[in-house]
Amino acid sequence: xxxxxxxxxxxxxxxxxxxxxxxxxxxxxxxxxxxxxxxxxxxxxxxxxxxxxxxxxxxxxxxxxxxxxxxxxxxxxxxxxxxxxxxxxxxxxxxxxxxxxxxxxxxxxxxxxxxxxxxxxxxxxxxxxxxxxxxxx
Numbered sequence: 728x729x730x731x732x733x734x735x736x737x738x739x740x741x742x743x744x745x746x747x748x749x750x751x752x753x754x755x756x757x758x759x760x761x762x763x764x765x766x767x768x769x770x771x772x773x774x775x776x777x778x779x780x781x782x783x784x785x786x787x788x789x790x791x792x793x794x795x796x797x798x799x800x801x802x803x804x805x806x807x808x809x810x811x812x813x814x815x816x817x818x819x820x821x822x823x824x825x826x827x828x829x830x831x832x833x834x835x836x837x838x839x840x841x842x843x844x845x846x847x848x849x850x851x852x853x854x855x856x857x858x859x860x861x862x863x864x
Contacts, residue, residue, distance in 0.1 A: 766793040767831060767863045775848065775858040781806070782858075785845035786813055789838050789864050796835040798846055800825035801859040806850040808860070810835040813843050822849070831863055838864075 769792050773784035789796065798808050805826045809819040823834045834846065848858055 766797070768792075770799070770831075770861040770863040773846070773858075773860050781848040781850050783811070783845045783847045784860065786843050787845070787864055789840050789842045789844065791840050793864050794837060795833045795864075796838055796844065796846070797831040797863040798823075798825060798834050799831045799861040799863075800827065800829045801861060803827055803856050804850070806848050806858060806860075808834050809847050809849075810838075811845045811847055813845055819847050825860075831861075 769790070771784075771787070775782045796810055800806055800808075805824060807822040808825050809822050811817060811819055820835060823832060825832055835844070838844075844864075846860070848860065850858065
């Protein structure tokens, strides 16, 4: 049987917890969740069959939904992606690696609204599997 001193110490230690309640969990940031849902909720899908080097998806036009251009690779292999701002150039901006089954990854940041673009994919493994990607902009 526990001594009265130990019971008293245990009760005394538990009182502040009872007064404060159980440990709290951080509340989700509703602004972040809302902006993420709004941005990715308008995502478009592209599909490239096997036997090719890659390809381009689009032409798309940036919107107020997202501040960046984001791409999610839903394929079974990694790929390289870049944005081509078609009104200015046919050249690819820097390549961004998208791992297999990735979440959304930013491929161009702080892009003005109303800008026309394509997303170019480059990969040697299209000969084995198709590429499926989603674009949020």
